[in-house]
Amino acid sequence: MDSRARYEHPLEAIETMVEAKINEVHTSEPCTVVSVDFEKQTAVLQPVNKTLVRKPDGTTEWVLKPQIPDVPLQFPHGGGSSTTYPMKPGDEVLASMASRSQDVWQQNGGEQQIVDARVHDLSNAFCMIGFRSNPKALPAVSSISSQVRSDDAQHIIDHNPLTGTTVTSKGTKVAIRSDSVFLNAGDPYAV
Template sequence: MAIPISQRIPNNEEEFYRQMMEAWARTIRVAIPGIIQSFDPVEQTVTVQPAIRERIQDPNTLEHSWVNLPLLVDVPVVLPRAGGFSITFPIQKGDECLVVFGDMCMDAWWANGGVQNQMETRRHDLSDGFAIVGVTSQPRRLSGWSTDALQIRTDDGATYISVKPGEIDLVASTVKVNGTVIG
């Protein structure tokens, strides 16, 4: 049954502005956790399923329902990288991430690098996200977190390199060294 328009119009100025701000806020995208569906190591992009459903309201009946946001495709991956060095990860389907949405259309920058003109006037759009890998929900949190060392480790903690002041600890079932070992 459709709700008469007279019942949908705010009855005072304060309510009008509250509804207007809520409607505006629903269209802004800032960040959302996601679950990686696939990884393209050549393009260094992922396809991500947003991990939070959105509640929508039918404008005619005012009934609410929960819907999945669409898959986000060709999302650039954010990794630690600077000064000619990079840390890469074997990104897998099912890994969690945080997708942060750009303030403006990133298409020209993504294709060409450098400083570019904005191609479209969209803002905070689902198509302008960057996936930060490593964000983790509580069921997937790491156990055995080192509080006194930098570690590069497997999730289960069985294999790791640990760096503390004056000490490097390497734990692995096999260690391969290609090159000259000095010392």
């Protein structure tokens, strides 16, 4: 019980109730991946920020929020092209909670009627891939190029607006699998 609830001041009681309701609103939560279902493109996430829970005896304890199951993964896409990532347990992500339930949309796609009144609930989460805590910051990030790379920078496709595209793969091979390959060192627009 909140100590302010023991007093008879109406403003204190109202402030306590408002704070309790605000604490139920979730907008974004840093999480770690517990498991991934690549077929459904969903994950089970564990929020990492603990919440303070007051026990019936008045003592408090910091506890983890419950795991969030069946969270849709964000793989950027558009125009028939997608970028995917080989996620694994322990990866850091950001769960972004939709203002309303996305369950029916997730199951059926397209325009849907909302069938659940949940608002900013943990179960309304979408998984945004790519956020990192300081201890897990990506080393050797280029400030002048766009890169597709391994975390250890051993394998890099580097797109530099001044010097062009470079493919680097240290200690392994670079494979191009295609029915035909065309390389042109001259006119960049020739096919």
